[in-house]
Amino acid sequence: MxxxxxxxxxxxxxxxxxxxxxxxxxxxxxxxxxxxxxxxxxxxxxxxxxxxxxxxxxxxxxxxxxxxxxxxxxxxxxxxxLLPDMPSVNLRVRLWDRLIDNDLNNQLFVLEQLFNESQQDELKIRQLRNRLWLTLQELDNQLADNHWLVGDGFTLADCALVPCLDTLFDLLTPFELDNLCRYRQQANIRGAWELVTDEITLAQAEETAGVRNIP
Ligand SMILES: N[C@@H](CCC(=O)N[C@@H](CS)C(=O)NCC(=O)O)C(=O)O
CATH class of the missing domain: 3.40.30.10 (Glutaredoxin)
Structure with a gap:
C-alpha cells in the first residue's frame, strides 16, 4: 500500500x-x-x-x-x-465521524481562512465561532460518559477528532470544557498519535526553516 x-x-x-x-x-x-x-x-x-x-x-x-x-x-x-462490529455502535461511530468532518474540521478551515484575511470580517468570525462552540459543547457532553468518543475503545470517530484538537484549542480556547481537556491529554499520550505528532513537528520545523519548497 x-x-x-x-x-x-x-x-x-x-x-x-x-x-x-x-x-x-x-x-x-x-x-x-x-x-x-x-x-x-x-x-x-x-x-x-x-x-x-x-x-x-x-x-x-x-x-x-x-x-x-x-x-x-x-x-x-x-x-x-476502528469500526466495531455491533451495528448500533458502528452507526454511532460513523455518525460522529461525519459530524466531526463536516461541523468541526471543515469549519475550522473556514475559520482559519477568515482569520488570515487582511480585512477580517468580525461578524462572520463571531457567527462561526458560536456555531463551533455548539459543536464543542456537544462533544464535551458526549465525552462525559465515554472514555473515547464512542465508548471505551478508540475508533474512526477518534481518528477524525484528534487531529482537530490543537487547532481548535488554539482558535477557540475551550479550557472550561473539562471532558474535552481530559480527552486531549489522553490523546496526546496515545502511541499512534505520538507518532503522527513527531511527523507534524518535523514538517513544521522544516517549513519554518524554509527547507520545503514553497513557491
Ligand atoms: N473529505 C476529504 C477531504 C480531503 C481534503 O480536503 N484534503 C485537503 C487537504 S486537508 C486537500 O487535499 N486540499 C487540496 C485542494 O483542495 O486542492 C477527506 O476526508 O479525505
Whole structure:
C-alpha cells in the first residue's frame, strides 16, 4: 500500500493515525501540493488532487479519509478495531465521524481562512465561532460518559477528532470544557498519535526553516 499525504493536512493526519493504530505497513508518499511540479505529477495519478489518497496493493485508488480507514479496518488484521462490529455502535461511530468532518474540521478551515484575511470580517468570525462552540459543547457532553468518543475503545470517530484538537484549542480556547481537556491529554499520550505528532513537528520545523519548497 502507498499513502499519498501531507503531514500538515488534518485529513492526512486522520489516516496516518488510523494506519498507526492498525500497525499497518505502507509506503509513505509525501506530496507538497503548493509545489506546481509535485501537484502536476500527483494530478497524473489522481486528477482531483486531494490528499490523502491510498493506493492499495492491487492498484485500487481510494480517496476520502473515512473510506480509507474503513478499508484498512477490513483489510488489516490486528491492531485497533476502528469500526466495531455491533451495528448500533458502528452507526454511532460513523455518525460522529461525519459530524466531526463536516461541523468541526471543515469549519475550522473556514475559520482559519477568515482569520488570515487582511480585512477580517468580525461578524462572520463571531457567527462561526458560536456555531463551533455548539459543536464543542456537544462533544464535551458526549465525552462525559465515554472514555473515547464512542465508548471505551478508540475508533474512526477518534481518528477524525484528534487531529482537530490543537487547532481548535488554539482558535477557540475551550479550557472550561473539562471532558474535552481530559480527552486531549489522553490523546496526546496515545502511541499512534505520538507518532503522527513527531511527523507534524518535523514538517513544521522544516517549513519554518524554509527547507520545503514553497513557491
Ligand atoms: N473529505 C476529504 C477531504 C480531503 C481534503 O480536503 N484534503 C485537503 C487537504 S486537508 C486537500 O487535499 N486540499 C487540496 C485542494 O483542495 O486542492 C477527506 O476526508 O479525505
Amino acid at each position: 502507498e499513502l499519498f499525504y501531507h503531514p500538515l493536512s488534518r485529513y492526512s493526519q486522520k489516516v496516518l493515525l488510523g494506519l498507526y493504530e492498525k500497525q499497518a505497513n505502507f509506503f509513505p508518499r509525501v506530496v507538497e501540493l503548493r509545489d506546481p511540479v509535485q501537484r502536476a505529477e500527483f494530478a497524473q495519478i489522481y486528477p482531483p488532487c486531494k490528499l490523502p489518497l491510498l493506493k492499495t496493493s492491487d492498484g485500487l485508488l481510494l480517496p476520502e479519509s473515512s473510506i480509507i480507514i474503513e478499508y484498512l479496518d477490513r483489510q488489516v488484521r490486528g491492531g485497533t478495531r
